[in-house]
Amino acid sequence: MKDALWEVQLLRKEVAALRGEVDQMRKAIITPPKAPTPDAKGADAHRLATETADALDRLLQNEMLVWQAIDALRAELRTESRARETVAADVE
Known part of the structure; x- marks a missing residue:
């Protein structure tokens, strides 16, 4: 049970980090280049x-x-x- 809880917490951290990276990529894509x-x-x-x-x-x-x-x-x-x-x- 402890191992499963530890795995879930580790996955939460990884998902949070991935969300941060996705947000950074979206900002880079959404920001149009200057004309x-x-x-x-x-x-x-x-x-x-x-x-x-x-x-x-x-x-x-x-x-x-x-x-x-x-x-x-x-x-x-x-x-x-x-x-x-x-x-x-x-x-x-």
Whole structure:
């Protein structure tokens, strides 16, 4: 009987120690790792790169419109010049 009581007390101590270890492991698992802080310089660089790309895109679109207008004006001038030549030839 004494041996059985001694075994039960020993098992209680071991169970208590195991519970302590389990609690420590749970705390380690539950505690989430700290998220990295965002890099302000990286965010600024990304913002500036995006703004630069947008501005360059608008610039190229405007250049395209300018060249289209120039081509249209040239075509119109050619048409007017040919019309004048035709009228002058008809008058003669």
